[in-house]
Amino acid sequence: MGSQRVRLTTEGNVPGLTPFDESHQAGLPPARIPVDHQSSDEDLMELLPPQIVAAQSAEEDIVSVETIAERILPEWVVLAHGTRGAFVARLADLLRGLSAREMRGQFRYESLRQPHTRGRIVIEATPASRDPRGRTQAWQAQQRRAASALKRRQAQEAAGQLSLDELAEQGGLAEE
């Protein structure tokens, strides 16, 4: 299934499955299952910085890698014990790398010996605990760190004309 074409091919005569090849304008289908346990590291990495930022925003102190795996992997509920363990180990490696490089100082990775829980992340700093006046900039810094980890150029915000409300919120105007 592509962004402009959807096609089904079958070998032989499969009851209920008639081959088709159609064009469409609906774009890519919704990513209801964005990754599975065999997805590439690159695809898994797309989902890890948002999980860390979500934990920072919710002011969570500690999140186990198993919890992160459960949150990003829809098929988690049906995975076998061994497959879960292997997946958690892959996430642990990716998280360890993030904590040592792009998101250093934001969280650290801690190994644990408990079964199924290969480790956990410990949030070391969060923009959520900052003074509200500097909080937005701190979240934007997290975007730059994540963009660096994802090897992506962060889109530049286009400056619009400030509304009177926004000026007032920023202390530029008194009450309207």
Add this chain to the structure above:
Amino acid sequence: MERQDLFDAFSSAMRGMADEALLGGRLHPGRVKSRLLEAHPPEVSGDGVEHMLVRLAADADLDAERIGDNLWALVGAKDVFFVDALNPRFWLLHSTATADKLRRLLTRHLLTSARLDQAWFSGEHLQQLEGERRWVRSSFSSDTLQPNESGAVVPRRWRIQVEGESPNDLLALVSREERYRAGAALTAVSSRLSEPGMGSAEVAADYQGGFVSSGTDFHLVAGVLWRSLDRYESYIRALEDRYRLGVDMTEAGGMSIDGDVALIEFPHDVEDLPALIANLFTCREPFRLWAVPREVSPGQWEANAVDLHVGHAITLEITSQWLRVLLGPHTCGNTLARLVANLQHRFDARVAVPLPSPA
């Protein structure tokens, strides 16, 4: 203190009288300001609400005192704010303090918590405010999301207030005009309430869950507030019932996927999609969405986002014709309500997420 006693005290305050003995004179005469809040206490009970309020109040240099059945007073040096949490998820905050003090408490201390958000009424909800309509206000600005908007299809900005006979009719007339309809977002409404033998009141409501009341009888206002709360709760729960995506294991060991993707079809094509993408994920109010979006196919973007109000991960998929929102199994419906209400005021007043009409 009984709830009715508090409403009597508010009625007196609205009439310009204040009981100096009540809470050390901190309940000032004047209009009563109320806010509808959506809360996630650590435990859905009175104790959970109290635990949360004590922490929030301490941050704002206020003392939280339980004064009645699921009723709290946040007492400061000169002002008092009341929290009515009969419904532990949807609270009403009341005060006669100045609007500036209430705004400061909300923006600096309460709404900074990931456990608390304000209500986000759609235009449809505001139209349901009861009473005889006195005025309606419409405001719109495409500057936030489309700073280079030409103004040909969507007005750049406007702010109007219509007062007098049947003000809704005039706004409806404007919204039928092709060049204005995208900007005719309903921002606030005001109604007059009266009931024989009770008195009268005027209540104004805005799309951010704010209410201001004046007149002689707060009991009339309280009824309106409770019914607004009930309608809003139904809306949020309907969003969650329909759009939370979950996965369960079937008896056969397979996987069943529940929930719908929320599809918001844009009433007009986005003129500058990269600008909309860049400005939607700035971490700023009112959207407060964090993401590092990527173009997954020509003209289609994906954002694994975080709603910074509540710390929930959500996925948005965007083209110039539509926006899909994929909520997680526990994502709060208020996240979707906030997105819709703010797109109505910054992109197109006709934006809506499909749902059965609110009761």
